[in-house]
Amino acid sequence: MSGSATKSATILIIDDDDEIRYSLGRVLSSERFAIEEAASGEEGVVRVKKGPFPDLIFLDIRMGGMSGIEALQHIRGANPKQLVVLMTAFGTAQTAIEAMKFGAFDYIMKPFDPAKVLSLAETALQANAEMDAVGDYKPTINSDDYKEGIVGSSPAMQEVFKVIGQVTASDVTVMITGESGTGKELVARSICQHSHRSGKPFIAVNCAAIPDNLIESELFGHEKGSFTGATTQRVGKFELCDGGTIFLDEIGDMALATQTKILRVLQQGEIQRVGGTETIKVDVRIIAATNKDLEKIVAEKDFREDLYYRLNVVRIKMPPLREREDDIPQIVDFCLQNLVKDRKTRVSKVSPETMEILSHYEWPGNVRELENVVYRSAVIAQGDAILPKDLPSEIIAATGGSAGTVTQPPFTIESAHGEEETLVEEHETIPPAAHGERSIDAALDFLHDELSKTEKPILNRLEEEMVKRVLSAVGGNQARAAERLGMTRTTLRKRIETYGLKS
Ligand SMILES: Nc1ncnc2c1ncn2[C@@H]1O[C@H](COP(=O)(O)OP(=O)(O)OP(=O)(O)O)[C@@H](O)[C@H]1O
Ligand SMILES: [Mg+2]
Numbered sequence: 001m002s003g004s005a006t007k008s009a010t011i012l013i014i015d016d017d018d019e020i021r022y023s024l025g026r027v028l029s030s031e032r033f034a035i036e037e038a039a040s041g042e043e044g045v046v047r048v049k050k051g052p053f054p055d056l057i058f059l060d061i062r063m064g065g066m067s068g069i070e071a072l073q074h075i076r077g078a079n080p081k082q083l084v085v086l087m088t089a090f091g092t093a094q095t096a097i098e099a100m101k102f103g104a105f106d107y108i109m110k111p112f113d114p115a116k117v118l119s120l121a122e123t124a125l126q127a128n129a130e131m132d133a134v135g136d137y138k139p140t141i142n143s144d145d146y147k148e149g150i151v152g153s154s155p156a157m158q159e160v161f162k163v164i165g166q167v168t169a170s171d172v173t174v175m176i177t178g179e180s181g182t183g184k185e186l187v188a189r190s191i192c193q194h195s196h197r198s199g200k201p202f203i204a205v206n207c208a209a210i211p212d213n214l215i216e217s218e219l220f221g222h223e224k225g226s227f228t229g230a231t232t233q234r235v236g237k238f239e240l241c242d243g244g245t246i247f248l249d250e251i252g253d254m255a256l257a258t259q260t261k262i263l264r265v266l267q268q269g270e271i272q273r274v275g276g277t278e279t280i281k282v283d284v285r286i287i288a289a290t291n292k293d294l295e296k297i298v299a300e301k302d303f304r305e306d307l308y309y310r311l312n313v314v315r316i317k318m319p320p321l322r323e324r325e326d327d328i329p330q331i332v333d334f335c336l337q338n339l340v341k342d343r344k345t346r347v348s349k350v351s352p353e354t355m356e357i358l359s360h361y362e363w364p365g366n367v368r369e370l371e372n373v374v375y376r377s378a379v380i381a382q383g384d385a386i387l388p389k390d391l392p393s394e395i396i397a398a399t400g401g402s403a404g405t406v407t408q409p410p411f412t413i414e415s416a417h418g419e420e421e422t423l424v425e426e427h428e429t430i431p432p433a434a435h436g437e438r439s440i441d442a443a444l445d446f447l448h449d450e451l452s453k454t455e456k457p458i459l460n461r462l463e464e465e466m467v468k469r470v471l472s473a474v475g476g477n478q479a480r481a482a483e484r485l486g487m488t489r490t491t492l493r494k495r496i497e498t499y500g501l502k503s
Contacts, residue, residue: 226275
């Protein structure tokens with residue numbers, strides 16, 4: 001099947017309602033789309049089996065005779081790659097969600113917004129072409145080979161791996177520098193795992209996240225009554241970590257007084273609890289990290305020079321992701337395989353265009369940002385591959401690419417009866433157009449995070465917005481809104497009052 005959005009593509013409309021076929025056909029008919037119609041599920045299935053396969057099918061869910069869901073199963077049986085958009089009237093959204101499981105590309109609600117119908121057709125046909133291009137996707141890596149969790153075959157990363165290997169046999173102090181998200185902690189853990197301390201604790205302490213007045217107690221512990229609030233004795237991280245490895249993250253943010261005590265651990269291998277007099281021997285390997293320019297901080301006298309030299313015996317510089325573009329496909333595959341393993345997504349492929357865009361982005365947040373983007377896009381993707389349209393718009397914009405979505409101005413179409421009928425709805429519902437349960441999940445995750453940041457009780461806020469949107473979608477018809485929301489009209493009226501939605 002061609003699936004190209006530029007030459008004439010065949011669109012089959014299967015619906016037992018003559019009016020819907022007529023109006024949908026009119027919205028779609030242009031020199032780019034050749035429209036075919038089928039007046040029942042049975043007829044549609046026969047047409048598809050006869051071939052050639054249409055590029056896209058609009059299929060009604062509720063029809064007399066064979067239902068849309070049944071038809072969808074037959075159609076996908078005949079052509080597993082067939083793109084099908086399901087059509088549903090209000091009240092059958094649940095069915096449509098179910099239907100996504102049988103492999104529908106998307107679904108739309110009646111009455112149609114013509115602009116949305118067109119943009120959906122464009123997106124579907126472009127996805128068709130892109131999906132074809134993915135073909136037999138061969139991941140660049142096998143994640144089982146990366147038990148370390150560190151991926152990268154660029155010369156810069158190979159250098160990092162070599163140094164890790166060199167420092168594991170001794171207890172030498174290592175300083176890891178690099179931008180945020182480049183894998184500093186990952187490298188620290190890997191050093192620990194390969195050393196003789198691997199069976200012992202690895203404790204990470206983020207020096208920037210702990211206030212100056214608490215960091216010493218955190219690291220060295222304190223005696224009961226040593227300061228206000230010290231109601232019991234506390235054992236610090238160094239003592240807890242005895243025999244193991246301590247990772248002092250963001251060491252550039254450590255107060256000078258604390259630095260002095262770290263120096264003592266390094267020189268004498270001993271600590272004292274805050275407010276205590278006893279000297280305690282500890283056997284701990286220190287690995288430090290910072291994303292700051294430590295030399296500059298030393299020059300400004302905010303970091304002890306003697307400690308700097310003690311920590312900086314071996315330096316590992318993590319390269320930013322934008323300087324090792326070639327590692328990007330491997331990291332993407334690694335993330336996807338891990339997500340599939342953890343059953344967080346079924347999407348295991350990436351289209352060539354998507355990989356191209358990912359490889360050209362600057363990645364200010366480095367690998368952590370890339371990981372997040374892969375996760376979010378895999379959740380949004382409807383097919384078996386991540387396409388450019390699934391990527392966050394900032395990334396598309398920053399790389400100068402196009403997500404392939406077509407936005408059309410709203411317009412008016414004539415119904416079969418000849419009278420003017422506005423099918424455009426002025427509102428946008430939950431972001432973006434519903435793409436089945438996985439995108440609903442993603443939207444809910446997003447909503448949960450956003451609403452958690454506000455003061456208002458989450459359910460009230462959600463209810464207010466949903467009531468508002470549904471009312472607007474049905475043109476203020478309270479009976480329909482109540483049915484759609486699944487509440488009685490009395491309850492709806494109460495909510496309208498509570499939230500002041502009268503107008
Ligand atoms: N080379 C890599 N291969 C696979 N995953 C990586 C790689 N580098 C980093 N990651 C992943 O990216 C994320 C960020 O890594 P990590 O926390 O080690 O970075 P960091 O440099 O300590 O960042 P920050 O400065 O923000 O604390 C982690 O989830 C890590 O597993
Ligand atoms: Mg870190």
